[in-house]
Amino acid sequence: MMPAPAFAGPPPTTVAAGQPDNAGPPDNAAPADRLKKLGKALVTAKDLPAGFKKQEDTYLVEMFRAMLGERRPGADPCVVPAKAKQTPGRPPAEPVKAGEPKAPAAKKPAGPPAAAALFFHEEKAVVAVETLAITGEETAVDMVNDLDLVLNKCPVVEAEGVKVTMRSLDWDPLLGDKSRTVGMIMMMNLDGVEMTMHGKLAQVAYRDVSMVVGLVGAAEPQDRHLKKIAGAAVRKLVASADLFATESTQEP
16 A cells, blocks of 8 residues: 555544444434444445445544545635644554553544545556545535635645645536545655656535545556546435435534
């Protein structure tokens, strides 16, 4: 697996690939059965172009969700969070002296109830990610609008050692209720090593669910792959009628 940093905002609480995330606080909760249905609405390897294999690494899911621009609802899309300035890699355990109690880990801010799946194409060195989050209808649309704001106001975002340039894609159909597709170039300096990565994503709002489908690779991902994966993801979400049978009209 190729190394890659996280440059965008903190994603919802870490989830296992393809599994629902219900670690949010009570006011952010969704019925357990709905969270299970959310996980089932994700694409599988059968829905993707040949060569993509599912990855179960929870850390990689979180990292690539962040790379593809997933941000906490309501955050300023033009502000790079502090986490983006950290050198990527699994955080080392804090040393604890014998006999000393270990300090409790700081609680992560919980995001919206979410599920994610990650796939890797070894031959092309491309990662594909899909995330689904129950954000509420208004927030799902706002997150699409955030991309428009980024493209118009701050298409180039910089943090320490990271520079991200975003652009509109020529392929920008209406997916779901509202959507936007973007391409990005991520230039990084990791411990003195220059690295450039390319990404393409589709941000989609459908009813009260926010969807992100993205590709990241050392070379520019193919448009046809984004078209096929995004199309399959939207069709599967729209066909998941049971997911919306108990849909709440309130923002979580």
